[in-house]
Amino acid sequence: MKKTILFALIWVAAVACDQKQDATPQAELKATSVPYRQMTTVAAAGSDLKVDLQEITDSRCPKNVVCIQMGSAAMKFNVSDASNKVDVNVIYKGDRKTDYQTFTLSGQTYLLRVSEVLPYPETTQSPKLEDYKVDVTIEKK
Template sequence: MNKIISNLFFIVFFSAIFTSCDTSQSLKKNNQVHGDTITLKKGIPLYDPTNRFIVMLDSVLADSRCPKGVTCVWEGNATVNIQFNNLQKEIQQDFNLDTHQSFNNDTTLNNYYFKLLELNPYPENEKNIRQQDYSIKIIVKEI
């Protein structure tokens, strides 16, 4: 029963996304993301029609990177949450990636490799970054 409800929610949610004017234009402009370096803006899904998957920057969970113009003991780290939906297999998974090389900045899910290249904007001293202002550059490749 839970799987049916989950699948129904998934279908309704992404149907709404695809029929929205602003989002559908973004999807059309970026309709081939497989194997490329792509930029994901927070909350805007990108669709690969060939491989039938959707990938989206869900949120920035933490951003403790050393701000520009500040001297820090270490460079810091940021953690992002990414949603991946494989439409062929009807699988939705969330995963986290980090900006610091000592942490997990890449992963493999459902025969796809993901690597976080950068998180923007970079923090500045005494300036807050709103969630909706974040974007990431990421590699997505089939393995």
């Protein structure tokens, strides 16, 4: 019986070592900071897109305050390539699973992901619209 258990453990270890990872590693996308109302170029898998943060409405819970909900920041971007442009609306809640929006530009589908919205609201002062910077990445789908 001991030999059978030992053989089974060795067989399982050998099979586990033989498994190959089929997933190819994805290149890490670098976020680009887009200031409010300043056209910024964002690289998107071989093509450069121009991104302009048009509007931002920040209802996130300020620092040092206990809130029932975290709130969100709603943003409107204007994204353009050499020939077309499109408006993209994103609601940022601080959750990587939901802080993105897909859009189509010149027949190509893209995903615009927001990773950070600065400055974070404080109780002592409200940030001016000109102070906002949003970190975005754009990838082809």
